[in-house]
Amino acid sequence: MSKVLVIVPFPMSEENLEQRRDQLKAVKLGPDIDFDFQAVRVAPKNYVSQYDMVLADVGIMESGLTAQDQGYDAVCIDTMSDSGVAALRSVLDIPVIGPGRASMLTALMLGERFSIISMWRHWDHLYAKTLKDLKLTQHCASIRSIDVDPDNQGLLGGKEEDIFPLLADAAMQCIDEDNADVILLGSTTMHQAHTYLAEHLNVPVINPGPLTYKLAETVLGLGLTHSRHAYPSPPAPKDEVLKAMLDAAEKFEH
Numbered sequence: 369m370s371k372v373l374v375i376v377p378f379p380m381s382e383e384n385l386e387q388r389r390d391q392l393k394a395v396k397l398g399p400d401i402d403f404d405f406q407a408v409r410v411a412p413k414n415y416v417s418q419y420d421m422v423l424a425d426v427g428i429m430e431s432g433l434t435a436q437d438q439g440y441d442a443v444c445i446d447t448m449s450d451s452g453v454a455a456l457r458s459v460l461d462i463p464v465i466g467p468g469r470a471s472m473l474t475a476l477m478l479g480e481r482f483s484i485i486s487m488w489r490h491w492d493h494l495y496a497k498t499l500k501d502l503k504l505t506q507h508c509a510s511i512r513s514i515d516v517d518p519d520n521q522g523l524l525g526g527k528e529e530d531i532f533p534l535l536a537d538a539a540m541q542c543i544d545e546d547n548a549d550v551i552l553l554g555s556t557t558m559h560q561a562h563t564y565l566a567e568h569l570n571v572p573v574i575n576p577g578p579l580t581y582k583l584a585e586t587v588l589g590l591g592l593t594h595s596r597h598a599y600p601s602p603p604a605p606k607d608e609v610l611k612a613m614l615d616a617a618e619k620f621e622h
Contacts, residue, residue, distance in 0.1 A: 370441040376407040377447040395578035410617045428452025444580040449494045457599035467576030479549025481509040483542030486554030487518040510546035512538045524560040532564045
């Protein structure tokens with residue numbers, strides 16, 4: 369049995385964590401793989417500024433440092449920002465998968481141009497960075513948001529009648545006006561809208577969280593992991609220093 373750790377990028381209650389686990393229902397996985405969802409101890413309120421991104425990297429990195437020692441076979445990061453992915457790849461030998469890059473690269477296996485739909489424009493910088501890093505800007509038809517403040521705790525629960533049609537309208541603009549072949553959900557917090565969008569759109573719709581679970585199963589089945597040439601190990605790890613910092617931060621937040 370393979371074990372995969374899914375790192376959720378915000379501290380949250382068990383009830384809210386269950387809404388993240390619901391992403392597993394959207395993908396068919398074999399019987400020999402299991403997923404544990406674990407929330408970070410410290411995080412920014414949301415991913416708006418570079419300040420927030422540093423906090424996100426630190427919180428996610430600390431949460432995954434001991435994953436390999438705990439017997440996990442892979443790690444998935446539950447945010448389209450791919451926060452902490454590069455850092456964890458430098459210290460873990462097991463696969464570490466983020467949905468941002470994975471979604472964009474998968475989109476190019478399904479079409480020539482993709483668009484990203486999101487909740488609000490303050491997330492645009494996340495996608496712009498990944499597009500630049502991958503040199504895929506020319507393949508991105510558009511980034512459109514419905515400009516509604518996201519809820520990283522309660523997600524879209526209770527807002528379906530209002531939010532789902534807005535997302536569908538934005539996606540149709542991407543298809544009809546921007547010539548997108550594939551639609552990407554801009555956040556794992558939007559996963560509840562995937563079924564509705566897939567039923568109402570005539571192009572593939574990528575659900576980023578479930579994609580990472582299937583990719584984890586695939587790379588484990590193929591015996592693959594990230595390249596140490598691309599992600600060299602740190603010469604002097606300071607895991608205890610990082611843990612002490614997060615211990616103090618967690619007490620401060622409570």
